[in-house]
Amino acid sequence: MSARDASRFIRRDGPSLGEAETHARLERTWATPPGLWGWLSSVDHKQVGRRYIVTAFVFFLLAGLLALAMRMQLAGPNQTLLTPDRYNQIFTMHGTTMMFLFAVPVMEAFAIYLVPLMVGTRAIAFPRLNAFSYWVYLAGGVMLWVAFILNVGPDVGWFSYVPLSGPQFSPGKRADFWAQMVTFTEVAALAVAVEIIVTVLKQRAPGMSLNRIPLFVWGQLVTSFMVVFAMPAVMVSSSMLIMDRLIGTHFFNPAEGGDALLWQHLFWFFGHPEVYIIFLPATGFVSSILPTFARRPIFGYTALVLALVATGFLGFGLWVHHMFATGLPHLGNSFYTAASMAIAIPSGIQIFCWLATLWDGRPRFATPLLFVIGFIVIFVLGGLSGIMLASVPIDSQVHDTYFVVAHFHYVLIGGAVFPLFGAIYYWFPKFTGRMLSERAGAWNFGLFFVGFNIAFFPMHILGLIGMPRRVYSYPAGLGWDDLNLLSTAGAVILAAGVLVFLGNVWHSLKHGLVADDNPWGAATLEWATASPPPSFNFVHIPVVTGSNPLWEEADGLPVVSGLRVDQRELLLTSVVDAAPEVREPSPEPSIWPLLSALAVTILFIGSIFTPWAVVWGSIPLAVGLIGWFWPKSAPDTPEPVIE
């Protein structure tokens, strides 16, 4: 038997199987089937991640258009471009879309795409759950926007305070669509959180002990745990709301022993951690981009990890600072002041470590680094205004004014969207195999940075001189006119920056420079494979010997062999040391996640109209889930004997 014949029977990677042959066999095993059916049943984390990113960006653009509509309305006093009804729907949709359909999902999307690559595994844990989560998220977002277009969009603000959102003051279905959208997106987010936790804990490349996990992955791990503990709160509260509205429960009805503040406690127990759920992945972007462009390892790895964990814990201890004006006992409020201020300490540590990395490095000012610098300039200001908001007396003045609007846009756009844009410029070559234009990138950054500050800085002053948030109009003569006009002008510049970005992406997808595996000279594992990565991520699972593997092993990473190439197989390693433990099969593509997601969609949307949908809708859902988990009739090909 010739060597070539022999290799046909080898079902594992290793020295006896040539590289080209290994590649081809893995491709046969892992590739998503072609055609529409294959597209619908894909479980490849990179495809699902890309879909998530694109969908989240579509929602970002839609919500951005709503923001422009609001800015047009507020450009001058007494404008009548929008009716109060339309305006209230628009600001609710803007906040809801940005928080639930853009910010959290886009961060998860990057985790879905990058975490398996960064930890050196072939697939995400529970890939079918991953596909399911995407379809559920898509269904929730589409439902909300269809409702909005049909003029039944929610109009009670993104935190839907009761009793305004309750059955008496919001008749009709508007608030129900909001509540069910929450359920959709939280189901998706919780599923992704579990996948990320398990991927990080069990699927890391051999040698990637806890102290060698890339900071982006640490950020995503802490975030996922925060999701696990925070999201149930909003699911509980939105379910209570929808039950109050549909089947006559009285959770929030003071006349029957309910309480309006219960909603606020439950919502903010989720709502404040939510901010960190958005922000911590963004710090991961920063900690990935900075070492690459400062060209030195990150300073203070341990301090940064501890800061992430500390933020994760503290994030749950400050929800009451959203409720200082509700008349809660003052002593309790002071505790939450202290907790809210304490979170400045881990944030300060992070900022210092990033500055130190830049200070001791030899920076190359490519677009991703520009966005990181913009991030520091803007986010620090947002953090400092956050310290002001933590103070009970100051908050009593600026709470629910444009000062708060300015603050959270500094924190969320500065703290999350700037790093996100940096991340897109950084990983675009990995995602697509092509570089984005650096020149357009500089314009993108410049317009974005200038436009952002012109749009949002004046809002601090507006809040202090009395302008409440969520007003569809304001009278002349209160000194708000010019600042509002300026803010609108800034919003237009910001929008121009987004247009440049879209143009850049559009052009670069076809004409951008072709990227090699590691165009930026970065240190982490996702750059150790092709751009874009093959369906199986790595030909051989790499072995990690340090925190910056590609810098420390400049001659190529050592790898392990012995994983099957004829079946989808993953390497599981131990939680702390990442020592190899098990070779575990990974699921094949399946249409059942999509069908189950459809069943969930029918159940959730149906339940807006009749509680019986929960009963009857559970039948197709059960069918979907059984189909999903039902094993293939033929047992898997038996384990090959070691040749």
Next chain:
Amino acid sequence: MNNGAPRFAADLAHLPTSAHGPRATTWWGTLGFILIEATGFALAAAAYFYLMGQTETWPPGQSPPDWLWGTLQLVLMLASLWPNWWTDRVAHADDLRKVRIGLVVMSAVGLLTLVVRAFEFGALNCRWDDNAYGSMVWVLLGLHAVHLITDVGDTLVLTVLMFTKHVEPRRFTDVTDNCVYWNFVVAAWVPLWALLYVVPRLV
């Protein structure tokens, strides 16, 4: 960037292809969902106490739920821990015959708890739309009932799989994960039982 021949550091062909407990991903996945649901229970219980604190009398104008069915449920669930533990043990040992017995017993126990749960709803002495107390009680019991239904459904499907041609090592892992989940369902019921049946009699 493996331009040349890869540097093979180790061969892992000898590793097992399935494992029980924390060595498997499904165990961690189950744990993740248990954490999520436990948080949900904890928050619902916190809401119960919060509403209790807002009211003068608790329950407001109703009698507390009748002892009988809820306590029977408690006894039944605690008793089910033993066959559940046994099933878990024989699944670890990949003993198909005993696993089949264990699953049949656990399916029967599960169905029985569902029947008892139906009677529990009838003995709550309140409706969900009476007042906030009624709403809270129904939701707490309903939330737990949803967990019961899911776990019993899962057990039934696993039982069917174990009696058909789908038996392979990974099915035993599924059985052990299902046992972990049942333990959680029981563990959740103990404080919930106290909340629903004992607390209203204490205040």
Next chain:
Amino acid sequence: MTARLPIPSPCSAGRGRDPCGAWEGEGSVIPRNLALTLPRLRRGPLPLPPGAGEGVARSASSRQWPWHRAALVLCLFALTACERVQHGIQSALDPVGQQAGRIAGLWWLFLAVLAAVYAVVLVLLLVAAIRPRRRRRLPPGPAFRPEEPIERRLTRGLTAWAVGTAAIVLTLTGFSYAVDRDILALGHRAELTIEVTAKQWWWQVRYDDPVPNRSFETANEIRLPVGVPVRVVLKAQDVIHSFWVPNLHGKTDLIPGRVNETVIVADREGRYRGQCAEFCGFQHANMALDVVAMPRDQFEAWRESQLAPAVAPSDERSREGQRVFLTSACVMCHTVRGTTAASRVGPDLTHVAARPSIAAGTLPYSKGNLAGWIADPQRIKPGSQMPVVGLSADQLQSVLAYLDGLK
């Protein structure tokens, strides 16, 4: 330039003169064609002196200006912005009460400290970005390993930074706590109690008195004696609102099923503006109230005038107006003390013509604005609970004559 308003003249029921001359607004002639004139009627500018920035606002939209003129405009803009910050009838930075004063003081302290911190961060960032260009001795490429002594120095820097951050936030927390206690202590010596009930989308204001028949109700205006701490009891009838008069104090929510309290005091005479600060539905934007601080004797005079029942209509037209009022849908919602109109759904109108504004601060009070409001409230305040009553032009004239007499 000052934004301070003319101090309201003493007003009594008999004089029948609007206390706030500046609010006169459009004339009191009823427009013949309401539809044509309404846009002009809608919310005439609030009576602030015209700001120097108005020309700037227009120029900002012009695109053909050269750069240096744009820079000049920006400077002017910054100056007028500062001016605005200093003076405003709805500004937290222009405190006229002790509570708002303490808060503003705390705010400036926070601003000074945090601006200094921000400056330090920006300088460090700038240095970090520029400095390495000179460090050519370092080997190129990412294989570069951090130098031990530098790492040690940076670690010491990190420790100092963390300790510094902790010290700053601890200090600020201390100051914040002290001011909070201080404000709380101020509240213990209130002499007067007002009960404010927020409704979609207006404020019901009740002046309590130990003597029951000396209590009275008004709407969308609060008058205070200067220097007297006033306890404001806060309730909500429908959804959550928030009571906020920035010149006097921070906000406190009004929550259905709960009773909150705040204490305000005005140290200077003047008219200030408050606004609902918690989103409360359709017309959240137009739920304002006027707060007028006046000398004690003037306040007492005002109080006496408010205690009196409505003035009886004096001429034929007004009498006809009263008849129309009492036989139309008006009585379904409004009270006019001294008549059979006694419903409490909408604002008490006993002394409506003596108030600075109508429709919860939406329009300055004038007969013309009142006409527009009654003729088509849904146009001025869409979604408002005030329906179109459907009066004929003649009936409308009469009702206006009647209501305008209710000083």
